[in-house]
Amino acid sequence: MVVLSPKPVHSVLYLIFCFFTIGCHYLILNAQFLFAVHIIVYTGAIMVLFLFSLMFINMNKETEPHKNTIIKIAAGVLASLLLVVFLQVTQGSEILGIASSNDNYSTVANLGKVLYGKYLLPFEIISIMLLAAMVGAVMLGKKSID
């Protein structure tokens, strides 16, 4: 749906639906904090950004001309070959370890301890990177200085 719908706005809406489903998977997998962050970041921020820039660009009036058929067929064959490779690789290997029954690893408190303990340096670096991305986006977005 995301790939095939001709209008970009419909594609964005399908992608939001898809993200909600993935968020429900997080909830099923005992990752409540990740579910909240996923909903807020993806469907709250990123998709609004997509929709906003789509409205800004206003390309819904013309439907894009598609690539010719041979490229589409080649892309389909390549993608299905990639899927076959993934499935063969993962099915051929056995999964290490049994399913753990440790249940309290994904509480917010435990996640915070791990995030601010073991992964403190990557956390700081990611904050610097977000700041740099924000400054870069503002610089790109504004008009050139007169």
Add this chain to the structure above:
Amino acid sequence: MNNILHYVPLSYYIILASILFTIGVLGVLIRRNAIIIFMCIELMLNAVNLLLTAFSAHHGEASGQIMVFFIMAVAAAEVAVGLAILVMIYNNIRTVDINELNKLKW
């Protein structure tokens, strides 16, 4: 709270993530609208996130979820900068069709 992986095998999650990733690759290959290509990249990132979460639940480790957290931050930064670049490209040449963006090709 029961662990879902006692009922659903992990390989199903691997298959689901593989299919999602392949859909993303297919979208990158066949679409020409740069914004839709960005969305397909988001789809691929989400497939990896889902797989990381599934493995994290499988091992009872919090590290996988921290990785997902970092990937989300990177995705947000990438989308912000990428969409700014796209809007700027649109302001300059009035299209986001990637076949027209071949100035760097030759």
